[in-house]
Amino acid sequence: MATSQWWSSESFWRKTAIWVTGGSMVILILLTMDTLPQISAGSKRVPAYSVINHRIEYQLDNTRHVQVPVIGKEEPLFGVKLTEEEAEALVSHGKMTVQAKNCMNCHTLLGNGAYYAPDLTKAWLDQYWGNSDIRETQMVEFIKDPSNKLHNSLNRRMPNLGVTDEEARAVVAFLKWMSAIDTNGFPYNFKSIEQEN
Numbered sequence: 001m002a003t004s005q006w007w008s009s010e011s012f013w014r015k016t017a018i019w020v021t022g023g024s025m026v027i028l029i030l031l032t033m034d035t036l037p038q039i040s041a042g043s044k045r046v047p048a049y050s051v052i053n054h055r056i057e058y059q060l061d062n063t064r065h066v067q068v069p070v071i072g073k074e075e076p077l078f079g080v081k082l083t084e085e086e087a088e089a090l091v092s093h094g095k096m097t098v099q100a101k102n103c104m105n106c107h108t109l110l111g112n113g114a115y116y117a118p119d120l121t122k123a124w125l126d127q128y129w130g131n132s133d134i135r136e137t138q139m140v141e142f143i144k145d146p147s148n149k150l151h152n153s154l155n156r157r158m159p160n161l162g163v164t165d166e167e168a169r170a171v172v173a174f175l176k177w178m179s180a181i182d183t184n185g186f187p188y189n190f191k192s193i194e195q196e197n
């Protein structure tokens with residue numbers, strides 16, 4: 001009668017399964033601990049929420065070969081300078097609105113969502129919104145009532161989603177903050193606007 005090999009024993013595989021599961025868990029925890037500080041607001045690539053008090057510019061990073069955000073001069077959203085807490089509250093409200101209205105059904109934000117409509121990750125810096133004097137109000141008006149269509153390239157219209165004025169302003173704050181995130185050159189082919197003066 002053939003004696004069974006050590007590697008075919010049940011207890012060996014049970015122990016292996018326990019060690020592999022435990023080991024993977026430790027690695028996942030370490031990776032999570034490494035990632036969290038890098039994706040939190042106020043870190044190197046993800047700016048603090050009060051960045052919405054500033055102009056967002058872009059410049060080519062020659063070593064990384066991607067466009068990277070540069071936090072420019074003071075240029076508060078809607079002309080009102082906010083504290084970090086106020087800015088966080090506004091940006092969070094915008095993010096909640098985007099989630100509640102399911103904008104991702106058509107748009108992509110930070111790599112998540114659909115490509116039926118334009119990528120919103122850097123929409124704050126879309127040239128269609130005009131100069132810094134009218135940029136935010138144009139965006140608010142568009143989000144509240146997209147029937148006053150601004151873009152022609154897609155030949156698709158955005159439906160009116162019943163976004164209130166307060167929600168639209170918060171969404172714009174969220175979009176401005178998001179545009180300041182260093183996304184490693186994503187979306188591909190993104191070109192910022194010219195911002196003189």
Ligand code: HEC
Nearest residue numbers: 101103105106117118123126149150151152156157158171
């Ligand atoms: C049913 C699909 C759909 C949904 C849902 C939708 N959009 Fe749109 N959105 C569009 C389309 C289509 C366009 C392009 C319209 C145009 O060019 O005039 C657009 C354009 C935009 C733009 C201009 C993009 C740019 O490049 O400047 C913004 C900003 C925007 N949408 C924000 C939102 C927000 C915020 C929400 C959620 C509250 C939302 N959209 C939900 C279809 C949608």
